[in-house]
Amino acid sequence: MSANTKSPYQFTVYNHESGVNVFKILIILNELGLTYKEYLLDFGKQEQKGESYVSFMPNGRIPALVDHWNNDKVVWESNAMLKYIARYDTEGKFTVTDPDEQTDMDTWLFFQSSHQGPYFGQLQWFSFYHEEPVPSAVTRYLGETRRILGVLDKVLKDKEWLVGGKCTLADISFIKCNEYAVRYLLGSEFDFAKEFPHAARWHNALMTRPAVAWVFKYKAEQDCGRERQHVTGETHSSFEARAKGLQKNAILAQAASVPQMVEVA
Numbered sequence: 324m325s326a327n328t329k330s331p332y333q334f335t336v337y338n339h340e341s342g343v344n345v346f347k348i349l350i351i352l353n354e355l356g357l358t359y360k361e362y363l364l365d366f367g368k369q370e371q372k373g374e375s376y377v378s379f380m381p382n383g384r385i386p387a388l389v390d391h392w393n394n395d396k397v398v399w400e401s402n403a404m405l406k407y408i409a410r411y412d413t414e415g416k417f418t419v420t421d422p423d424e425q426t427d428m429d430t431w432l433f434f435q436s437s438h439q440g441p442y443f444g445q446l447q448w449f450s451f452y453h454e455e456p457v458p459s460a461v462t463r464y465l466g467e468t469r470r471i472l473g474v475l476d477k478v479l480k481d482k483e484w485l486v487g488g489k490c491t492l493a494d495i496s497f498i499k500c501n502e503y504a505v506r507y508l509l510g511s512e513f514d515f516a517k518e519f520p521h522a523a524r525w526h527n528a529l530m531t532r533p534a535v536a537w538v539f540k541y542k543a544e545q546d547c548g549r550e551r552q553h554v555t556g557e558t559h560s561s562f563e564a565r566a567k568g569l570q571k572n573a574i575l576a577q578a579a580s581v582p583q584m585v586e587v588a
């Protein structure tokens with residue numbers, strides 16, 4: 324990659340229609356009004372494992388970020404990306420200055436990437452995608468998912484946000500996996516507000532932020548229902564055929580308006 328200081332947008336965000344960890348990246352970029360363009364990798368062609376992508380993203384996964392206004396600096400691991408992007412949060416809207424609070428923010432970012440992300444992800448895998456049923460794995464990860472929501476609920480009992488009395492990178496890092504767990508992983512009987520009232524109040528406050536609402540709406544259009552395939556039972560080929568046109572429209576709409584955030588009604 325070569326430096327491209329002339330790029331009209333600052334970042335390229337490597338993404339996939341179904342990407343989960345990319346939500347937080349799009350959210351912070353929109354919250355801060357930073358300019359970006361997405362590059363959608365084709366997982367069907369295993370582009371994420373291809374030589375050209377892996378040459379700068381050794382883990383062969385999404386998301387990844389290239390900062391064209393900083394010598395095409397590459398950043399990956401979504402929470403490292405959040406912290407990198409926060410360099411451009413000149414007003415410190417989503418960061419904290421007190422060193423102890425900075426450590427607390429890092430603690431939550433590490434907890435998210437070492438606990439919430441992997442455990443919720445394994446619950447998704449064993450609930451919907453693993454070839455043969457493994458009930459003990461589902462039980463294990465269901466227990467962990469509830470336990471993690473319990474940890475959040477407990478700390479949020481006495482405070483509105485995780486760190487520093489305001490919404491920070493730490494809060495943003497949890498949004499998408501919690502939303503997915505509440506909507507799909509924990510089943511239709513699950514009552515978030517009843518079981519984890521403090522975590523539910525915090526999550527709902529995050530979801531109503533305009534940038535968050537915009538990213539969820541935008542990603543729903545981009546994803547075109549892929550996330551719901553396991554619920555609707557739609558076959559892969561029928562999905563691909565239906566999604567092609569819709570995705571094209573969503574991407575064209577986005578290309579026409581990058582890098583702004585549109586108002587969500």
Ligand SMILES: N[C@@H](CCC(=O)N[C@@H](CS)C(=O)NCC(=O)O)C(=O)O
Nearest residue numbers: 342343344371384385386400401402
């Ligand atoms: N810890 C990583 C997780 C990255 C990750 O698991 N990405 C998934 C999609 S959300 C992926 O690229 N899967 C495709 C693959 O494994 O080939 C992060 O937070 O960025």
